[in-house]
Amino acid sequence: MSSEARGAGHVSGVPLPALPPTLADVAERAGVSRQTVSNALNNPDLLRADTLARVRQAIAEMGYSPNRAARNLRTRTSSLIGLRFGPAQEGTANATMDRFVHSLVEASELAGYHVLLFPGDDDDEAVTGYDNLLRSTAVDAFVITDTYLGNPQAAWLTRQRAPFVAFGRPWHDHTARHPWVDVDGAAGTRLATEHLLAQGHTRIAWIGWRKDNPIGEDRRSGWFNAMHDQGLSTTGLASRVEDTINSGAEAAAVLLDESEPTAFVCASDTLAMGVLHTLWIRQLAPGTDIAVVGFDDSQVAQVFPVGLTSVRQPLEDVAVEIVRVLGSLLNHQPVQERGVLLTPTLVVRESSGVADPAERTAT
Amino acid sequence: MSSEARGAGHVSGVPLPALPPTLADVAERAGVSRQTVSNALNNPDLLRADTLARVRQAIAEMGYSPNRAARNLRTRTSSLIGLRFGPAQEGTANATMDRFVHSLVEASELAGYHVLLFPGDDDDEAVTGYDNLLRSTAVDAFVITDTYLGNPQAAWLTRQRAPFVAFGRPWHDHTARHPWVDVDGAAGTRLATEHLLAQGHTRIAWIGWRKDNPIGEDRRSGWFNAMHDQGLSTTGLASRVEDTINSGAEAAAVLLDESEPTAFVCASDTLAMGVLHTLWIRQLAPGTDIAVVGFDDSQVAQVFPVGLTSVRQPLEDVAVEIVRVLGSLLNHQPVQERGVLLTPTLVVRESSGVADPAERTAT
């Protein structure tokens, strides 16, 4: 084992002693005072180069790492970001949350934060969770993920002056003043539609969610505007249904019978799976006879034998943005933008009719 | 708003003051000393009933909650359980991890713990993560989830005397002495096989993973033994492939051609999806012509038009067991069992040939 000084990522080969070393221990070994060691960690610029090196060596030799609790107590921070991890959404093909959490964990780590999960099946439980964590100063900030109509969580957190960033726009609440990060769904469906237009399709159908869902209407507008920009009619080419495979399959059947579209853009991969199902039943080849594009790039889309072309949300970027805004918030720096809107990409696979797309990505 | 005293779940309607109340504030209001308030929280038995009530009322009125950092510092605990949240496994139909994390979060909450996520793409990064969290006393214990052959994480944690519980048996390391909780995969596939046998199938094929995967071999043994218990031959009925849809589809095609099975038991839903694909191509109706059973009860299984019968791991129970063992470990109580093995259930859907199963569950 080398004895050279290493940085924060140091991993000692020896077992942890019963009581880990403290700042004072390191100070004594390095022949300096506690505060100097503290400065070596938090304000290295204040130290002379040789002193800094000496302290760092002592830190490395002893395998010292600052006690979290003590630091938290003194600085009134925790370096923890709270995230409600509600009940698993079984029964849908959507694993967006999973991917997002991964991205958030990584982005947080880079910014020196960790992610703390807490349960909460409904709004009341969620608020109780927020309240407990806030009162006990267990977390520095929150990330909230569902910003559906009238969600009381954002309003409650705002009232408590708790720092938080939302993944998702405050669709119905124009008075909301909290920072948010979201993905431009309309841009995604426009991308999908233009991808199909570029291949000569003119009768491109839409299968989306019910009208009261603002996210669904947003995605729909991308298809709608892309069509009309080309002077193409959308009459009879749109359907609004529940987000289930069966609904998607039925809607596709009806549209095929009544309007003879050559391509489908869907508000979700779940609906797109329904379309694929109908195509199979009718012996129509996805990609060759009829093109299909989904939304979310779910596991099903990736894994299916006929790869499903799908709009992919840049969740990694979303997480990075959220952490960035959170950082500004916590350092009392002004947050320039109220909201950040990111553009998704299109993952092209066989179902949209491009021969051997080899997982191409269009932007 | 009522002014009656409420318990720990109290949610105040008023915004949080700039500085939350402390133990001393509550003590002053209740006309007692700090220690008495502390006892009211941690050792209520020590207080006279009327004093306890008075203190509790003050706590409720002020919306007091003990400062986490101070408590952690003093007691050298954090009430946090560390869980590595590695890279998302895209490209498989498996969302087991997601469901497990949810269960763990809920079970932890009930036991007074929270779950802390940290990244780590490979073993080295994971160990670095463990090391940092341990040295800074940021977590009380760990839960580790992948116990594949030669995983150095368990050995490292053992060497550091860090409390941890593994989800998964230490398959290859018989010297391992750490506690673990796992699901009996063989029992699951036996359940699946016997379910098919009960419906008159005798030529039941197996599609599993490569031989070097002990989990796959375990699951295979359940099918194998169930068949032989009935005096049925398994010759030519087994296939070992990669865990992809395409591999499953190819294996199914070969088996159908060469051995004419009437049912398939698969080591994963991913492979089962492949089987379904081959059936579609060959115009064979799943459930009616050929029965199929998967493993993991993934979203795909639940969501597919032809519901996929699948073995479901009792992840909720796994989480509860893990937290229980963790609790014993942290309270220095002896842990009776080295390992806990839980039995999965079978979720019956259309693909196994039962008419209108209506999501029945067999145990």
Add this chain to the structure above:
DNA sequence: GGCGACACTTGGAACGATCAACAGGGGGGT
């Protein structure tokens, strides 16, 4: 009435870090 046992309560110290304020040394300007 006094004494001891018991039950409950109290003030002081400690956990380990950071904040605030200050001490000594050296260099530059007047």
Add this chain to the structure above:
DNA sequence: ACCCCCCTGTTGATCGTTCCAAGTGTCGCC
């Protein structure tokens, strides 16, 4: 030669809780 200030590093106090050992009151018993 003097003053001042910057640079570097030190000391005492503090965050809010729990542990420790001693204090106070009440009660029963002789």
